[in-house]
Amino acid sequence: MSSPLLALCPRLDRVLRPLPILERPTALEHLERLGRAVGRRELYVKRDDRTNPEYGGNKPRKRAWLLADAIASDRRTLVTAGAIGSHHVLATSLFGRKLGLEVCAVLTPQPVSEDVRANLAAHAALETELHLVHHAAELPFALARTMAAKTAFLDRPALILPGGSSPVGALGFVDAGLEFAAQVREGACPEPAAVVVPCGTGGTAAGLALGFALAGLPSPVVGVRVVPSRWMPSSVPWWIAGATAALLARHGLPSALRAATRLRLRIEDRWLGAGYGIPSAAGQAALARFGELERLRLDATYTAKAAAAFLDLAAAAPSPDDAYVFWLTLSRSPPPGAGADPSAYLGLPPEFHRFFRDRPDGRNA
Numbered sequence: 598m599s600s601p602l603l604a605l606c607p608r609l610d611r612v613l614r615p616l617p618i619l620e621r622p623t624a625l626e627h628l629e630r631l632g633r634a635v636g637r638r639e640l641y642v643k644r645d646d647r648t649n650p651e652y653g654g655n656k657p658r659k660r661a662w663l664l665a666d667a668i669a670s671d672r673r674t675l676v677t678a679g680a681i682g683s684h685h686v687l688a689t690s691l692f693g694r695k696l697g698l699e700v701c702a703v704l705t706p707q708p709v710s711e712d713v714r715a716n717l718a719a720h721a722a723l724e725t726e727l728h729l730v731h732h733a734a735e736l737p738f739a740l741a742r743t744m745a746a747k748t749a750f751l752d753r754p755a756l757i758l759p760g761g762s763s764p765v766g767a768l769g770f771v772d773a774g775l776e777f778a779a780q781v782r783e784g785a786c787p788e789p790a791a792v793v794v795p796c797g798t799g800g801t802a803a804g805l806a807l808g809f810a811l812a813g814l815p816s817p818v819v820g821v822r823v824v825p826s827r828w829m830p831s832s833v834p835w836w837i838a839g840a841t842a843a844l845l846a847r848h849g850l851p852s853a854l855r856a857a858t859r860l861r862l863r864i865e866d867r868w869l870g871a872g873y874g875i876p877s878a879a880g881q882a883a884l885a886r887f888g889e890l891e892r893l894r895l896d897a898t899y900t901a902k903a904a905a906a907f908l909d910l911a912a913a914a915p916s917p918d919d920a921y922v923f924w925l926t927l928s929r930s931p932p933p934g935a936g937a938d939p940s941a942y943l944g945l946p947p948e949f950h951r952f953f954r955d956r957p958d959g960r961n962a
């Protein structure tokens with residue numbers, strides 16, 4: 598399937614054509630066993646865990662546009678930032694390195710889990726240039742300093758915002774929203790009462806809501822907050838959607854501006870738990886249910902908390918026939934190179950080695 602967004606906005610094709618890294622449309626599947634367990638008939642999952650065979654989830658959708666933009670503007674280095682276990686940083690490095698780009702990332706600590714270690718270790722194989730800062734508040738300055746240094750050394754850097762949630766990155770989810778609306782029109786599921794997605798930097802939820810509005814699909818997008826509001830105020834997804842609509846309007850789709858005034862988007866704070874990267878009891882229970890009943894793999898930081906919200910919201914729906922969709926944003930395949938060699942982390946700069954000490958299996962690195 599080609600991009601429904603390019604079909605709607607053909608002028609965009611002249612300046613920006615997404616990289617062909619997506620296997621789409623991703624399936625929309627009925628969650629029969631999970632539905633039976635919570636007394637709801639119409640639960641569905643959008644299988645974005647399979648957007649790419651090597652590394653799927655929500656990352657390839659944004660990167661298809663972000664990296665196309667970097668190549669079109671003749672950049673040679675990608676500079677980005679995130680937490681040490683960031684899927685965003687890993688996917689940027691994986692897809693960027695395949696295109697022959699250098700990748701440099703500024704990382705902040707987060708609670709360490711095996712998922713975090715796997716993502717971090719994969720950077721050793723990818724030869725990502727990593728820098729550690731001690732607090733998220735240092736990121737803007739560290740990013741500015743890195744961009745200045747790369748520019749001074751003529752490395753032609755492109756700044757990829759944390760989470761890839763710039764207007765260009767969000768185009769990937771406008772496109773996904775149009776893809777989903779077509780599936781609903783074709784009868785793959787009833788018009789949903791809500792589509793539930795984790796909300797970190799906001800680009801996924803913002804792009805989807807704009808895509809739905811452009812397609813005339815009235816279903817609300819529920820973004821389940823996984824980061825505290827001081828990192829991402831609830832207004833951010835609206836800003837992203839507005840700026841993305843302005844970008845589309847500049848490229849011949851003025852209806853995007855009207856669509857941005859009709860967004861059906863809600864940010865839910867109730868499932869964050871103790872904070873970013875800290876597993877919550879409700880999230881871990883949802884993770885176990887998804888695994889046991891549907892054989893779907895979730896992670897504690899993003900998808901488990903969104904899954905807990907999805908089950909609670911569906912269970913509280915006025916009618917058992919209301920359809921709820923869980924948008925699965927985690928890659929089905931594990932991070933490339935992860936787990937192959939337990940000493941792989943030794944290839945990382947020494948300041949990262951402490952995240953591999955005192956392993957849960959009792960071994961000491």
Ligand SMILES: Cc1ncc(COP(=O)(O)O)c(C=O)c1O
Nearest residue numbers: 684760797798799800801899926
């Ligand atoms: C697996 C997963 N789901 C959801 C998100 C949240 O997406 P966004 O940052 O666009 O809100 C992320 C962000 O990194 C993620 O890694």
